[in-house]
Amino acid sequence: MSGIKAIQERASSTASERSNSGGLRKEMWLRDGDQAFIISVATGDDDDPFLDEYWMHTFRDENTYKSVISGPDGPLGVVPSDSKPQHRFAFWTYVTEVFHPERKIDSWEAITGPSGKTVYKEVVNDFRILPLTFGRGNYIWNQLVDVYNDWGHLGKGVVRVRRTGAGLDTTYTITATTKEDEIPEARYNTIGDLQSVKDYMMETYSESSTPSAEAATGIPETAKALASDDDDEELPF
Numbered sequence: 001m002s003g004i005k006a007i008q009e010r011a012s013s014t015a016s017e018r019s020n021s022g023g024l025r026k027e028m029w030l031r032d033g034d035q036a037f038i039i040s041v042a043t044g045d046d047d048d049p050f051l052d053e054y055w056m057h058t059f060r061d062e063n064t065y066k067s068v069i070s071g072p073d074g075p076l077g078v079v080p081s082d083s084k085p086q087h088r089f090a091f092w093t094y095v096t097e098v099f100h101p102e103r104k105i106d107s108w109e110a111i112t113g114p115s116g117k118t119v120y121k122e123v124v125n126d127f128r129i130l131p132l133t134f135g136r137g138n139y140i141w142n143q144l145v146d147v148y149n150d151w152g153h154l155g156k157g158v159v160r161v162r163r164t165g166a167g168l169d170t171t172y173t174i175t176a177t178t179k180e181d182e183i184p185e186a187r188y189n190t191i192g193d194l195q196s197v198k199d200y201m202m203e204t205y206s207e208s209s210t211p212s213a214e215a216a217t218g219i220p221e222t223a224k225a226l227a228s229d230d231d232d233e234e235l236p237f
Contacts, residue, residue, distance in 0.1 A: 007052075028095060040094075042155070050197060051154075055088070108120035127191075
């Protein structure tokens with residue numbers, strides 16, 4: 001079962017157990033200093049197909065990184081024997097714009113704030129899945145829960161997601177804003193065409209997706225205890 005309530009219960013249980021035991025991809029990946037303004041497609045209510053949790057193996061494969069989703073009985077693909085799946089969640093959003101600390105594409109608009117700091121505005125205006133770890137002590141997840149509790153609905157307004165740092169020093173902040181952007185009606189009417197988060201992750205990150213294969217929501221049998229939800233080394237997200 002998905003939704004804020006169901007995932008919150010399992011996240012609390014997962015944190016407790018850890019403490020005791022010592023296609024075209026549609027994701028949005030933020031870098032150090034990036035700020036994204038989003039409107040959640042997910043409501044956060046029970047059985048919401050646009051918000052879900054899963055366990056993911058991410059490991060270095062030669063000169064790149066590879067991710068394989070885990071099922072109840074272990075990874076749905078080949079992973080190193082010492083790979084540890086990480087508890088994650090993801091939700092569909094409508095991204096209006098992202099502000100970057102550096103200009104990497106010429107079309108990004110330079111904007112200088114009152115303090116004199118310049119950032120570069122990327123206009124997105126498209127649907128994206130935002131994947132995140134739960135964070136140490138579920139601190140990232142709890143920020144999303146706070147927005148849900150304050151608004152009663154994740155899609156009530158515009159949320160800012162900000163990443164600071166890299167590797168083990170990475171932090172995320174998720175905050176409600178007073179911005180009044182809305183999903184354009186023409187795009188809003190296509191929400192029903194979006195895959196569920198579960199189906200997207202299974203299709204993208206399992207090497208053999210079959211109707212009987214399911215992403216793990218509870219702790220997989222092969223999961224190993226992690227000291228925290230931080231990555232062991234600097235990953236590209």
